[in-house]
Amino acid sequence: MNKPVLTLAFTTALVATLATTAGCAVTRNQETVGAYIDDATLTTRVKSKFAADPVVSAMSISVETMKGTVQLSGFAKSNEERATAEKLARETSGVVAVRNDIAVRP
Template identity: 45%
Template sequence: MTNRLTKLIITALLSTSVLALTGCASSTTTESTGQYLDDSVLTTKVKSSLIAEKNIHAGNVTVTTFKGIVQLSGFVNTPNEVLKAGEVASKVPGVVKVENDLIVK
């Protein structure tokens, strides 16, 4: 009886340990709370930089950030605005990469 109880306890402890370690694993599709806040700040900084740039009509530009990767989407008036927006976004500290999906109207 004691041997069986010992095996049961060991199995339970190992199972709990494996589950605990699995919960600590990093995911490529979700963010931690800290990363989400960092990305929110980064999004705000990129949007502010785009608005401050006089050669970009940023009103129709959407900025989203996931793990430091900034995505620009929406519409601008000229191909030059597409290029300039990508340049401005890439110069913001903390931006890892810019995915420029802007479309010329």
């Protein structure tokens, strides 16, 4: 292939790729990239608090965030652990609400 044809082919492929992926950068309910990053930051902050806390098992409790609402799920060893996890999440700066779906294992 000669250079102009190769350049045109590359440019066409690049434009097609950008056109198809630009609208798909974030797929969670059409959330903006900024909001997605904010939610990821909140999730990290909550998980860090869990890891630093002696009562909460960070490995047993999952944290997901959507538009500032933190959802906790997984299993706790006691009601105290469940309540502490919720309290830590609520006290995290930027958290709008907490949905506590943690189950207590007997």
